[in-house]
Amino acid sequence: MQSRKDRMIAVLMISPSLALLAIFVYGFIGQTLYISITDWGQSAALALNPEIHSVGLQNYRELFTGFLDARFRHDMLNMLFFTLLFVGSALISGLFLATLIDQHIRGEALFRTIFLLPMSLSFIVTGTIWRWLLQPTGGVNVLPTFVGLPAWDFLWLSSRSQAFGFNLALIGVILAATWQMSGYTMALYLAGLRTIPEELREAAKVDGANRLQIYRYVELPLLMPITWSAVIILGHIALKSFDLVFAMAGPDNAPTSVPAILMYLTTFRGNQFAKGASIAVILLITVSALIIPYLVTSLRPRSAR
Amino acid sequence: MKATRWLSLIIVGLLLLASSTAMAASSTSPSGNLEIFSWWAGDEGPALQALIERYEKLYPKVKVINGTVTGGAGVNAKAVLKTRMLGGDPPDTFQVHAGQELIGTWVVSERMENLNSLYTGEGWKKAFPAGLLSLLSTDRGIWSVPVNIHRSNVLWYVPENLKKWGVKVPESWKDFLAIAPALKAKGVVPLSLGENWTVAHLWESVALARLGADKWQALWQGKLSWTSPEVVDAWKLFGQILEYTNPDASSLSWQQATDMVVKGQAAFNVMGDWAAGYMATTLHLQPDKDFGWAASPGTKGVFMMLSDSFGLPVGAANREATLAWLRLLGSREAQDIFNPLKGSISARVDSDLSKYNAYLQSAAKDWRTNAIAGSLAHGVVANERFMNDFATVMEIFLKGRNPQAAAKAAQAVAIQSGIGR
Numbered sequence: 036m037q038s039r040k041d042r043m044i045a046v047l048m049i050s051p052s053l054a055l056l057a058i059f060v061y062g063f064i065g066q067t068l069y070i071s072i073t074d075w076g077q078s079a080a081l082a083l084n085p086e087i088h089s090v091g092l093q094n095y096r097e098l099f100t101g102f103l104d105a106r107f108r109h110d111m112l113n114m115l116f117f118t119l120l121f122v123g124s125a126l127i128s129g130l131f132l133a134t135l136i137d138q139h140i141r142g143e144a145l146f147r148t149i150f151l152l153p154m155s156l157s158f159i160v161t162g163t164i165w166r167w168l169l170q171p172t173g174g175v176n177v178l179p180t181f182v183g184l185p186a187w188d189f190l191w192l193s194s195r196s197q198a199f200g201f202n203l204a205l206i207g208v209i210l211a212a213t214w215q216m217s218g219y220t221m222a223l224y225l226a227g228l229r230t231i232p233e234e235l236r237e238a239a240k241v242d243g244a245n246r247l248q249i250y251r252y253v254e255l256p257l258l259m260p261i262t263w264s265a266v267i268i269l270g271h272i273a274l275k276s277f278d279l280v281f282a283m284a285g286p287d288n289a290p291t292s293v294p295a296i297l298m299y300l301t302t303f304r305g306n307q308f309a310k311g312a313s314i315a316v317i318l319l320i321t322v323s324a325l326i327i328p329y330l331v332t333s334l335r336p337r338s339a340r
Numbered sequence: 341m342k343a344t345r346w347l348s349l350i351i352v353g354l355l356l357l358a359s360s361t362a363m364a365a366s367s368t369s370p371s372g373n374l375e376i377f378s379w380w381a382g383d384e385g386p387a388l389q390a391l392i393e394r395y396e397k398l399y400p401k402v403k404v405i406n407g408t409v410t411g412g413a414g415v416n417a418k419a420v421l422k423t424r425m426l427g428g429d430p431p432d433t434f435q436v437h438a439g440q441e442l443i444g445t446w447v448v449s450e451r452m453e454n455l456n457s458l459y460t461g462e463g464w465k466k467a468f469p470a471g472l473l474s475l476l477s478t479d480r481g482i483w484s485v486p487v488n489i490h491r492s493n494v495l496w497y498v499p500e501n502l503k504k505w506g507v508k509v510p511e512s513w514k515d516f517l518a519i520a521p522a523l524k525a526k527g528v529v530p531l532s533l534g535e536n537w538t539v540a541h542l543w544e545s546v547a548l549a550r551l552g553a554d555k556w557q558a559l560w561q562g563k564l565s566w567t568s569p570e571v572v573d574a575w576k577l578f579g580q581i582l583e584y585t586n587p588d589a590s591s592l593s594w595q596q597a598t599d600m601v602v603k604g605q606a607a608f609n610v611m612g613d614w615a616a617g618y619m620a621t622t623l624h625l626q627p628d629k630d631f632g633w634a635a636s637p638g639t640k641g642v643f644m645m646l647s648d649s650f651g652l653p654v655g656a657a658n659r660e661a662t663l664a665w666l667r668l669l670g671s672r673e674a675q676d677i678f679n680p681l682k683g684s685i686s687a688r689v690d691s692d693l694s695k696y697n698a699y700l701q702s703a704a705k706d707w708r709t710n711a712i713a714g715s716l717a718h719g720v721v722a723n724e725r726f727m728n729d730f731a732t733v734m735e736i737f738l739k740g741r742n743p744q745a746a747a748k749a750a751q752a753v754a755i756q757s758g759i760g761r
Binding site (some may be wrong): 076078079081083085102103105106164169170171172190191192193195256266284285286287288289300301303304305306307 | 357365396415417425426429444445446448449450451519536537586589590591592723724725727728729731732734735736738739749752753756758
């Protein structure tokens with residue numbers, strides 16, 4: 036067991052990080068919470084000593100029921116659709132790629148690198164590239180003309196069409212995000228497939244299962260833990276996404292707008308600091324709803340599993 | 341031990357000497373550092389640089405720090421500026437759009453010094469048009485010095501193409517709506533449009549045409565309601581005009597919308613006169629020959645202006661040097677150094693027109709004679725909160741194309757931002 040001296044040294048070693056976290060993460064969260072229950076953002080918001088009054092939950096009420104804050108509710112819907120579809124397609128394409136690469140093909144390392152490479156780009160670079168690719172006149176819409184067919188006329192990011200409340204303009208953003216992150220899920224699944232003990236597959240073969248049945252009934256269920264951790268990681272990236280959408284569609288394209296962009300604009304363009312803080316708090320609660328259950332289950336004592 | 345102790349004594353001594361010489365340097369001529377905060381970089385950098393060089397020649401003791409924050413047409417710079425001001429560390433002077441973008445953010449927060457005595461002392465109240473002065477002032481004083489003037493309500497076209505298609509430059513939006521269907525039938529986009537801020541830019545030209553300069557002014561003084569019939573009618577007209585724009589507008593930058601006109605894919609484009617700079621300098625086109633311009637339909641005789649300006653923040657570190665900079669900015673000489681390079685016109689009525697190209701000369705003549713209206717999309721007539729929420733109003737209109745709903749939303753926004761009543 037650790038001696039008292041060892042424990043004291045341990046505490047001292049982590050106390051600078053703890054102090055920084057306490058101030059710059061939790062202190063700032065507390066300040067944002069405080070600002071969100073005030074009315075900071077009226078006309079003289081940027082004075083040296085601005086007049087701030089506490090107004091309780093009025094900002095939150097306005098966000099969810101106000102006439103002018105309809106954009107917030109649309110953005111939340113966009114964010115949810117984006118998260119679900121992006122995570123889903125990243126998982127499926129990652130699994131597909133991992134399964135293909137797992138077939139012991141030639142040049143496996145080369146393909147792994149190619150598929151993983153997009154993850155090294157920043158979202159801004161990805162957003163800019165895909166913005167150019169998805170330009171309605173001259174981007175991917177031109178592809179069919181190479182085989183003599185008429186060009187596509189889908190407006191991609193400029194589209195205002197909807198399907199069951201889902202803005203089709205988000206398809207472009209989901210495409211770009213999946214392109215970037217499917218290498219990540221591919222790497223996870225490949226590692227997962229490779230760690231499945233060969234005995235399990237052989238046992239299934241002895242029981243008379245063919246390759247497809249082995250895949251479906253032996254390998255996929257064993258990949259569930261990986262799927263869950265991928266869902267958490269990709270999910271919280273999607274819920275907070277700002278830079279990808281900003282680079283692809285700009286700040287004011289409502290069909291693709293997400294709450295993080297609205298928070299930035301409300302605070303820094305509209306000078307409504309309290310309203311922006313409320314949006315930030317709601318985003319925090321949304322992401323926590325995803326992360327906290329994961330933390331709780333993964334930090335449970337090992338014997339309880 | 342002894343050597344290091346001597347060394348530290350020497351270092352301390354040198355530091356004391358240096359700081360005392362710095363403090364003793366204040367004399368009648370400005371000295372020290374002058375931090376100029378702006379978002380002018382890239383193509384617009386040389387114009388600012390020319391001004392800085394002139395300033396450094398006049399005041400050699402001042403070291404100018406060119407604090408540019410690039411990107412986002414100023415969104416990033418404004419964010420950085422706000423964090424600095426809130427933190428009590430204002431730059432000596434900063435670029436800001438003249439008008440409500442300055443007044444509604446910084447003047448109401450009592451962060452700017454009144455420049456009235458500077459204006460009187462330099463005789464600027466006669467050198468700048470009265471319409472401009474009223475847009476720069478509140479009843480408590482004048483708050484910034486305009487460096488340039490850009491015009492917002494300009495219609496751009498290629499004369500050859502218009503001849504080819506057999507259309508004339510429309511004098512009113514009614515004329516435009518009459519010729520647009522024929523153009524559309526030929527496969528030409530009648531009016532090219534770009535991403536979201538250019539839509540607001542088009543809206544203000546349409547609204548100005550429908551309301552006229554006086555009612556436009558009344559709208560921003562809270563005397564005309566946003567739900568009054570003229571304003572609702574402006575939204576209705578705007579909706580009709582949008583039918584003749586390109587559907588992929590939100591994927592295009594303003595330069596790409598201008599390119600559509602240049603390449604013959606579109607007939608007209610409403611954009612500020614930075615388009616002239618783009619076409620003349622970047623695309624190497626000749627004004628009057630390769631591209632033509634007119635006041636946007638229905639706004640002949642009105643100059644819708646926007647202006648970059650500099651002010652004096654309260655608590656600026658080097659007040660003397662900043663005042664010297666402002667004095668330079670408002671002078672005839674400095675404006676005629678800066679504006680030919682920037683592609684805009686001088687704010688003064690006495691500028692030397694020989695230094696400007698064909699388009700700018702025509703714009704300067706209009707500046708001296710036309711009625712002056714302030715731009716909405718570029719921060720002259722409405723404060724930042726209104727402009728931010730106006731994006732929501734525009735979205736409500738673009739989604740439903742309902743003029744009544746947009747007018748109601750705009751009125752609600754105006755009341756919340758302190759403009760309407």
